[in-house]
Amino acid sequence: MxxxxxxxxxxxxxxxxxxxxxxxxxxxxxxxxxxxxxxxxxxxxxxxxxxxxxxxxxxxxxxxxxxxxxxxxxxDRLSRGQRRLQRTREETMERLRAELGREPDDGEVAAALGLDLAEYQATHDAWQNHAHITTVRGEDGDEVGILDLLANDDPDPEAHLERKQVLERLRLHIEELPERDRAIIRMYFLEDVTMAEIAAVLGVSVPRVSQLVKRILGNLRERLINEGITC
Known part of the structure; x- marks a missing residue:
């Protein structure tokens, strides 16, 4: 046939x-x-x-x-906590548009969400940059979410094998990170800890946490690229 x-x-x-x-x-x-x-x-x-x-x-x-x-x-690459906050942000912006009759500015949205402006802007930057920073392409050209690999259960045996190989390399590179970087990865992506909470733990500002997350993921991405997992 x-x-x-x-x-x-x-x-x-x-x-x-x-x-x-x-x-x-x-x-x-x-x-x-x-x-x-x-x-x-x-x-x-x-x-x-x-x-x-x-x-x-x-x-x-x-x-x-x-x-x-x-x-x-x-x-759908964002963490559960990020998705919840993003949905809340969208609902809040819709409500503010109706109340104000115009597009709300960042300060108004942040206040309505109970966040300070720096935390809101850092979180918004994370939403904007997350998809680009945390994805790589396998040999077949398909995009793979770097942190999604940690919990991947693909039923396709061939795809599962390819992802397993990438996952093994990713885990190795995460283990090679400095202790603080490993802690940030664990808190932000696996435990849904907010940037504000991470900032409090580390004793740094929220924008600094955003910078650290971008740097760490960029580092992991570059290491995978150097091993032939092209972006």
């Missing part, structure tokens, strides 16, 4: 996988784009399938699901 005909036969599976894997979607999620990634996973699955992999439908399900999970990780 031709590849196009095979793909058409299994297209209904894509929506079933999406609904089962993502019963709810987050604000701004492009469902059509997610399902398009599922189509790519389906085609790659059909191309790589052979009988030694077992029944075809469970195999294709894993490939489609893996493609969608990869897409979701690329689209």
């Amino acid at each position: 031709m590849l196009a005909a095979q793909a058409e036969q299994y297209l209904p599976m894509i929506r079933r996988v999406r609904r089962r894997t993502f019963p709810g979607v987050w604000q701004g999620c492009d469902v059509e784009e997610m399902e398009s990634e599922g189509v790519i996973g389906l085609v790659k699955g059909l191309q790589s399938y052979d009988a030694s992999r077992g029944p075809i439908e469970p195999y294709l399900w894993r490939r489609i699901q893996g493609a969608m999970l990869d897409w979701a990780r690329r689209e």
Whole structure:
């Protein structure tokens, strides 16, 4: 059977996988784009399938699901704490626009959020820069979130192996960081500690914490690039 005909036969599976894997979607999620990634996973699955992999439908399900999970990780790289604060910021800005009849300035948004201006601006800078700083590209050209790798459970065996290899290198480089840098990575990305709380622990300003995070991630990114994981 031709590849196009095979793909058409299994297209209904894509929506079933999406609904089962993502019963709810987050604000701004492009469902059509997610399902398009599922189509790519389906085609790659059909191309790589052979009988030694077992029944075809469970195999294709894993490939489609893996493609969608990869897409979701690329689209949603912020930590849980950052996402909560970002949603609160968006809601606050919408409320202030209605109350003021104009676009609120940073000072007004910061005050409404209960943050000082420096902390708000540092956090906003982190949102703006996070996606660029914390992503690398594997040999297949797909973007990989550096810190997302720490909790990756990709069901696609081939993608899982590639990510595992990158993860091993990343963990090694994190272990080689100075103790303070390791602590910052742990607090900010794995424990959802805010920049203000990290600043209090380290005895530095919030903008300084933002600078440290950027420097550490830039360092990790450069080390991975030097090992052939190109950006």
